[in-house]
Amino acid sequence: KRPKTKVSIDYLGIVLISVGVSLLLLWVTFAGNDFEWISVPSLLMVGSAALLLIIAVVVELKVKEPVIPLGLFKNRTFTLSVIASISVGVAMFGTAVFLSQYMQLARGATPTESGLLTIPMMAGVLISSTVIGALVSRRGKWKGFMVAGGVLLIIGSILLSRLHYDTDFWYVGVSMFVLGAGVGMLMQNLVLVVQNTTEVKNLGVATSAVTFFRSLGGTIGVAVMGSILGTVVAEDIKSGVSGLPPEQQLQAAQALGGGAIPQVNQLPDFLRVIVESAYGTGVGTVFLAAVPLAIVTLIAVIFLPNIGLGTQNAIQRARAEGPGADAPAGAAGTTGAVAHDAAGADRAGDADAAAREREVEDAEDAAIDAAAASVGLSPVGLVHPDGSGDERSSANRRTGSGGE
Numbered sequence: 001k002r003p004k005t006k007v008s009i010d011y012l013g014i015v016l017i018s019v020g021v022s023l024l025l026l027w028v029t030f031a032g033n034d035f036e037w038i039s040v041p042s043l044l045m046v047g048s049a050a051l052l053l054i055i056a057v058v059v060e061l062k063v064k065e066p067v068i069p070l071g072l073f074k075n076r077t078f079t080l081s082v083i084a085s086i087s088v089g090v091a092m093f094g095t096a097v098f099l100s101q102y103m104q105l106a107r108g109a110t111p112t113e114s115g116l117l118t119i120p121m122m123a124g125v126l127i128s129s130t131v132i133g134a135l136v137s138r139r140g141k142w143k144g145f146m147v148a149g150g151v152l153l154i155i156g157s158i159l160l161s162r163l164h165y166d167t168d169f170w171y172v173g174v175s176m177f178v179l180g181a182g183v184g185m186l187m188q189n190l191v192l193v194v195q196n197t198t199e200v201k202n203l204g205v206a207t208s209a210v211t212f213f214r215s216l217g218g219t220i221g222v223a224v225m226g227s228i229l230g231t232v233v234a235e236d237i238k239s240g241v242s243g244l245p246p247e248q249q250l251q252a253a254q255a256l257g258g259g260a261i262p263q264v265n266q267l268p269d270f271l272r273v274i275v276e277s278a279y280g281t282g283v284g285t286v287f288l289a290a291v292p293l294a295i296v297t298l299i300a301v302i303f304l305p306n307i308g309l310g311t312q313n314a315i316q317r318a319r320a321e322g323p324g325a326d327a328p329a330g331a332a333g334t335t336g337a338v339a340h341d342a343a344g345a346d347r348a349g350d351a352d353a354a355a356r357e358r359e360v361e362d363a364e365d366a367a368i369d370a371a372a373a374s375v376g377l378s379p380v381g382l383v384h385p386d387g388s389g390d391e392r393s394s395a396n397r398r399t400g401s402g403g404e
Contacts, residue, residue: 013059013063017068028220029223057070067205068209075198078194081210084304086213086221087293088187089214089217089221091294095180097226098283098286124184125181145189153182153294161284165281194207197305240278264276
């Protein structure tokens with residue numbers, strides 16, 4: 001049984017982190033549209049967000065149970081995984097957003113068609129994550145696969161940076177598949193290596209922190225890349241329209257003067273080519289801007305400590321890390337025999353610990369007996385199938401076999 005403790009919720013840390021991060025997200029959303037990147041509103045929002053996050057760091061260092069224990073960042077694997085996850089988030093979210101725009105605005109596809117045309121990206125993620133995940137589980141080796149994923153992330157971003165409005169679809173599909181394969185090799189394996197090196201008590205927060213920073217990096221990255229896309233498209237359309245005859249320039253001003261994203265299939269042919277070319281070049285520029293982030297991911301993965309994957313589940317690890325970390329009796333996923341072998345090796349020579357371990361085993365046997373009796377089956381997986389437990393355990397078995 002777990003000892004009863006008084007939980008301390010870090011309300012102040014929750015508020016400070018949430019407001020600080022939200023201000024950053026609002027800034028990258030509005031900057032470049034409602035106000036300039038370098039302006040008074042930008043300075044106010046960024047300065048306020050930075051101040052709040054600095055205060056949050058101070059609070060997290062002092063509170064009893066922080067929402068994000070900053071001690072995690074002393075773990076080299078955790079810190080490098082967070083850095084690597086940021087560009088993975090940019091690749092994942094950015095591809096979904098900008099390739100759909102590319103298909104609709106540069107290739108004239110409908111929303112449904114644009115979704116279908118991005119299937120190669122998702123196929124790359126699905127196939128690589130499934131196949132590589134199985135190989136990692138079977139062999140316990142992950143470093144080589146993740147380095148390969150970082151290389152594919154760079155190659156896929158470079159390939160997509162060469163997109164134009166008339167690029168062959170087979171080239172687009174291959175580029176998307178390569179990028180998706182890189183994301184699939186990295187995304188969940190980054191979480192896996194963090195879980196492998198983190199203490200059991202921090203397992204949940206370490207997992208959620210990597211996911212949080214991946215989503216945060218992806219959100220901010222997509223906003224910045226969207227600003228780059230808007231700037232490139234506006235300049236290309238402006239230069240393209242300026243080379244048209246006066247009467248066509250007038251038609252272009254009427255069609256595009258509202259500032260909204262145009263419906264390409266309703267534009268005149270001369271103007272549709274200009275708009276499609278601008279969006280094709282703009283999306284390519286976006287992926288070119290993502291290449292440095294992909295390089296950072298590869299460097300972070302290369303420097304990850306090559307620690308072999310463990311073979312114990314969380315309950316077994318908790319028992320191995322200390323007597324006070326015993327899991328609840330009968331916890332799912334741990335057989336009595338495995339728990340007996342692992343705990344006996346760790347507590348040899350300690351009479352009190354052995355007694356506690358025997359209590360756990362007897363309780364597990366009682367739970368197995370009770371569950372088996374409820375469905376009229378013979379009990380399987382008992383630690384002491386000969387019934388050699390203590391009197392309390394025998395009483396429990398008699399109660400369980402009676403159909404409690």
